[in-house]
Amino acid sequence: MGENDYNPYATAQAQFDHVADLIDLDPPIRELLRQPSREFHFTIPVKMDDGTTKIFNGYRIQHNDARGPAKGGIRFHPQETIDTIRALSLWMTWKCAVVDIPLGGAKGGVICDPHNLSLAEQERLCRGYARQMAKNIGPFDDVPAPDVMTNGQHMLWMMDEYEAIHGGHYPGTITGKPVGMGGSLGRTEATGYGVIYTLREALKALNIDIANTTASLQGFGNVAEYAARLYTQMGGKIIAISCWDNNDKKAYTYRNVNGFDIDQMVSIKDSFGTIDKQKAASMGIELLDGNDWLSQDVDILLPCALENQLTPESFKKISNKVKVICEGANGPTTPDCDELIKARNIYLIPDFLCNAGGVTCSYFEQVQCNMNYFWSREEVLEKLDYKMTAAFKAVHKLSQEKKLYMRDAAYVIAINRVAEAVKLRGWV
Numbered sequence: 001m002g003e004n005d006y007n008p009y010a011t012a013q014a015q016f017d018h019v020a021d022l023i024d025l026d027p028p029i030r031e032l033l034r035q036p037s038r039e040f041h042f043t044i045p046v047k048m049d050d051g052t053t054k055i056f057n058g059y060r061i062q063h064n065d066a067r068g069p070a071k072g073g074i075r076f077h078p079q080e081t082i083d084t085i086r087a088l089s090l091w092m093t094w095k096c097a098v099v100d101i102p103l104g105g106a107k108g109g110v111i112c113d114p115h116n117l118s119l120a121e122q123e124r125l126c127r128g129y130a131r132q133m134a135k136n137i138g139p140f141d142d143v144p145a146p147d148v149m150t151n152g153q154h155m156l157w158m159m160d161e162y163e164a165i166h167g168g169h170y171p172g173t174i175t176g177k178p179v180g181m182g183g184s185l186g187r188t189e190a191t192g193y194g195v196i197y198t199l200r201e202a203l204k205a206l207n208i209d210i211a212n213t214t215a216s217l218q219g220f221g222n223v224a225e226y227a228a229r230l231y232t233q234m235g236g237k238i239i240a241i242s243c244w245d246n247n248d249k250k251a252y253t254y255r256n257v258n259g260f261d262i263d264q265m266v267s268i269k270d271s272f273g274t275i276d277k278q279k280a281a282s283m284g285i286e287l288l289d290g291n292d293w294l295s296q297d298v299d300i301l302l303p304c305a306l307e308n309q310l311t312p313e314s315f316k317k318i319s320n321k322v323k324v325i326c327e328g329a330n331g332p333t334t335p336d337c338d339e340l341i342k343a344r345n346i347y348l349i350p351d352f353l354c355n356a357g358g359v360t361c362s363y364f365e366q367v368q369c370n371m372n373y374f375w376s377r378e379e380v381l382e383k384l385d386y387k388m389t390a391a392f393k394a395v396h397k398l399s400q401e402k403k404l405y406m407r408d409a410a411y412v413i414a415i416n417r418v419a420e421a422v423k424l425r426g427w428v
């Protein structure tokens with residue numbers, strides 16, 4: 001089966017069901033938690049620059065808010081599906097629970113390709129999204145943030161529209177805002193840095209010196225860029241990076257066996273995380289097929305792009321040298337591929353633990369907005385490292401003690417926390 005044959009919602013439910021069986025979860029709690037509690041499907045009419053009106057389809061799905069307001073990003077993507085957003089909303093609940101922050105899970109999306117929208121059209125789209133959701137998001141209900149192909153500017157337009165509707169300042173409505181406009185220092189780098197904090201701890205547990213490792217990366221957007229920056233600062237060497245090329249409508253892998261200079265690679269990418277082919281060629285960087293990031297002889301694979309990238313088919317390409325897979329992306333691995341990862345004894349850092357740095361910093365952003373007092377970048381990153389390291393250690397310990405696959409151990413901790421909240425509230 002290819003990447004498009006897997007439904008992420010079926011994956012998220014299969015992962016959940018497997019662990020619900022393991023912990024013998026009460027049937028009503030199981031039924032409640034294996035699906036979203038609320039879904040919003042809406043249209044967004046947008047006046048285009050050429051005078052026409054285009055109708056976009058938008059979604060917000062709130063999976064669970066027993067532990068606190070629902071929380072999660074909004075994605076702009078032409079191939080977005082409702083089932084992908086459902087899956088992402090479930091994973092958000094487990095993510096907030098595994099790092100133990102007082103938030104639930106939600107996710108949103110708009111089917112659109114921002115490559116083809118002017119900035120003014122993007123602004124109208126964001127304001128339209130906020131108008132449709134204004135009654136159902138907010139600091140105490142559901143707090144959006146950026147995700148794939150959305151950024152701080154998009155969040156600020158949404159917040160501004162929300163505030164205009166509600167007549168007041170509500171900076172806790174949305175996170176990932178620009179610094180100086182209620183945003184937190186460190187949020188831009190938080191997800192990628194969090195990925196590497198968990199990798200650092202995994203390598204310690206495996207007795208591997210990070211400075212002697214090499215890695216291959218899928219994606220070069222927000223998550224991947226900052227993961228690459230911190231990993232190379234710690235002495236690791238990235239030798240391959242794969243990203244999407246929207247002109248050619250295909251992905252390419254860029255390779256430098258001596259290890260990339262990340263600043264240099266960032267200087268030749270655009271705001272969508274696409275590396276400029278011509279400039280890369282002029283720097284002597286090799287150009288390979290999109291999937292070739294998988295077949296490099298490296299110690300670490302960092303899927304940091306999209307879901308369904310590690311399937312039994314693509315797993316055949318993975319080198320026997322790979323020791324760790326760090327899931328920076330949400331849902332990059334299909335359940336049948338998990339079986340192969342287990343069988344080869346590759347150490348997996350599961351997505352909702354590995355990439356929880358973003359939402360953890362979003363939580364810090366809310367806390368700072370509530371106080372109206374903002375911490376230094378150092379303070380934010382120190383707190384982030386503390387949270388990520390503690391969560392990693394708890395999952396690793398459980399996985400060792402109970403001989404559980406890391407994904408299952410993370411689920412056991414997260415599901416138990418959410419189930420407890422649901423019971424304490426008297427919902428079941």
Ligand SMILES: NC(=O)C1=CN([C@@H]2O[C@H](COP(=O)(O)OP(=O)(O)OC[C@H]3O[C@@H](n4cnc5c(N)ncnc54)[C@H](O)[C@@H]3O)[C@@H](O)[C@H]2O)C=CC1
Pocket residue numbers: 146147148149150191218219220221222223224242243244245251252272273274290304305306307328329330331355356358359
């Ligand atoms: N931004 C955040 O704070 C968080 C993001 N995530 C997840 O991390 C992943 C990446 O998100 P961002 O970096 O924010 O997105 P982004 O939009 O900044 O970057 C996405 C990257 O993926 C690449 N890409 C897309 N399709 C590809 C393909 N077929 N092959 C190779 N590369 C491809 C793009 O070229 C781009 O470099 C997503 O799964 C997202 O849900 C998870 C936690 C937080």
Ligand SMILES: O=C(O)CCC(=O)C(=O)O
Pocket residue numbers: 071072073074095143144145146147175176330355356358359360362
């Ligand atoms: O920062 C946030 O609230 C959410 C980030 C997100 O969408 C994710 O972790 O997948």
